[in-house]
Amino acid sequence: MTATKTTSNTTLDAAPSTPAQASLYQQLRGHLATLKLHAAAEALPGVLESATAEGLTLTAALERLCSIEVSATEARRLAGRLRFASLPTPATLEDFDYDAAPTVDPKLIAELATCRYIESATNVLLIGQPGLGKTHLAVGLARKAAEAGYRTYFTTAADLAARCHRAAIEGRWATTMRFFNGPALLVIDELGYLPLPAEAASALFQVVSQRYLKTSIILTSNRGVGSWGEVLGDTTVAAALLDRLLHRSVVLTLEGDSYRLRDHQARADTLRKTTTGTHQPLR
Structure with missing residues (x-):
């Protein structure tokens, strides 16, 4: 029987369904958190679900996960630059x-x-x-x-x-x-x-x-x-x-x-028109 090789083009399995898969999943989230890749850790469940639903390859799923972290990092850095x-x-x-x-x-x-x-x-x-x-x-x-x-x-x-x-x-x-x-x-x-x-x-x-x-x-x-x-x-x-x-x-x-x-002149003109329009002449 010929062994099946796993390549970067292999599609991902569904969400963890066994204790072993669940443990591996938690380890992965733990690794991401330890590396301070918090946005990626938070997005991991959704990325895995969408990867399974869309039939993404491992490479494509990793790219999507990394792009989320990169976007979050750039947003934090920009916020810091604007504060400064x-x-x-x-x-x-x-x-x-x-x-x-x-x-x-x-x-x-x-x-x-x-x-x-x-x-x-x-x-x-x-x-x-x-x-x-x-x-x-x-x-x-x-x-x-x-x-x-x-x-x-x-x-x-x-x-x-x-x-x-x-x-x-x-x-x-x-x-x-x-x-x-x-x-x-x-x-x-x-x-x-x-x-x-x-x-x-x-x-x-x-x-x-x-x-x-x-x-x-x-x-x-x-x-x-x-x-x-x-x-x-x-x-x-x-x-x-x-x-x-x-x-x-x-x-x-x-x-x-x-x-x-x-702006002052525009407000004055508006007020003048409003006043003129609502003013009732004295009898």
């Missing part, structure tokens, strides 16, 4: 209103969404008056970077300056500089919105200088680059800062009406 990123809003590039921002080129944003600029350590500067969507775009691009596997961190210029100031006082300057130098993408929001203390220009310069030509920065500002000397209170530092930021950069200038002002 500290994004202030759930904004995405997909819900950006390009009709309300005619100076923003959708093709350019789509190119930035590929994150290729991070590979070349290119910076992105978003400049324009408040309410035009600079922070929305910055958050959306940061989210794309996190989804692509890049370590990303979001902060405001004021918070960065305050953190560096505390670090200098507490003797943690080098540690703080390493922290801001670590992420592949650092987003610095709202430069120019609030007055910065005298040491802020030096702190910002140090962060930009350490990341120069190595990692990317997205920076938003309501002030044109010609006003940064006034913003930072030091024209020399501002010139050196801009020299590094602009050396390899994409600059987007946003123009138009504020989102918030448009």
Whole structure:
């Protein structure tokens, strides 16, 4: 009698039906749990059932089980990157209103969404008056970077300056500089919105200088680059800062009406129409 060989193309048996099969099944789940393959251990019964019902080969069933674990691992890692990123809003590039921002080129944003600029350590500067969507775009691009596997961190210029100031006082300057130098993408929001203390220009310069030509920065500002000397209170530092930021950069200038002002006007118009429609003239 010729022995039957088991190959990777053999279909799986039905769910465990004997004590020996049940014991083997439990050992398999135990191995998966020991290896911290918790998603695979949880999915094992369903995969075995579907494999039997669909007549899957052993190879196909293992691939399905592994893909479940891989998907769960990627989801956990993404959740961790997004927690670290500290994004202030759930904004995405997909819900950006390009009709309300005619100076923003959708093709350019789509190119930035590929994150290729991070590979070349290119910076992105978003400049324009408040309410035009600079922070929305910055958050959306940061989210794309996190989804692509890049370590990303979001902060405001004021918070960065305050953190560096505390670090200098507490003797943690080098540690703080390493922290801001670590992420592949650092987003610095709202430069120019609030007055910065005298040491802020030096702190910002140090962060930009350490990341120069190595990692990317997205920076938003309501002030044109010609006003940064006034913003930072030091024209020399501002010139050196801009020299590094602009050396390899994409600059987007946003123009138009504020989102918030448009929303306010739309609500006011709706209220006015409603009031006009329901108002009864005095007799």
